Amino acid sequence: MKDKSTEQQIEDALNSIDNIQHASPTPFFYTRLMARLQKDDQSSWGRIGSFISRPAIAFATILLVIFLNVFAIYSNSDTNVSSTGQIDYATVDEYSQVSSTIYDIENSKP
């Protein structure tokens, strides 16, 4: 008896959309549509933003940034090391600048 009642409820639910009428949007749908179309036309930054914010694009961009950072760090850590383990300061000497300031000139006078 209970099962039959459940079966009847199922049938009633399935039949509830028989002769369903079509729904319509609220009035002035076209007016709102045109306003949105014109707004979308003006906002090219909005389109760029919505493109970048797509998950696949955003994820790929993040991966690219991480890869570039790792590559930069790996490249910079590749310095010359001598057999004794001391860092070679030759490059430092090559780039050292001898600058004369007014204090050096004054001090050098007898």
Place this chain on the structure above:
Amino acid sequence: MTEWELIEQLKLKDERAFKTIVDTWQDMVYNTVLGIVQNAQDAEDVSQEVFIQVYESIKSFKGDSKFSTWIYRIAVTKSLDLLRRKKRKKRFAFIQSLFGKNDELINDPPDFYHPGVAAENKENAAVLFKAIAALPENQHTAFVLSKIEGLSYQEVSEVMQMTEASVDSLLHRAKTNLRKTLGDHYRNSKI
């Protein structure tokens, strides 16, 4: 103006042609979208997106299908896109709540009452629509196009780009799943 003339005018971005197209198809688009997304505000937004897509992509319409079929396909695609976005948002919010970062309650959406359903059937229809929303995408789409939009099997097959036999199979499986979901609902409500 014939349909083909309208389309040619729309390709030239003629506003009168666009208005005629919107006036002709807005009810069809809105009803289809509403049946899939089950929310009036979302249906309005998606319907606008459908016509914007029609306006922007009209040059890609080659006439190898009926114009109505082409519009139905856009409506179905946009509707399913929205449902997928909502699911992703819900999943993300759930994960955030696991880390205590989101205090928002993850609520079930309220019951959906389709405005085209007769008053005496509204409660039963609300239960049915909830069961429809739980169907897999293809079954959901086929059921809405056939039972709510009233398309023939041939028209549904053209929109979904599959054979009539496949549509028949989808609808059969949809009904089986709906019976199971409804059965569970009514049995649980009696406990």
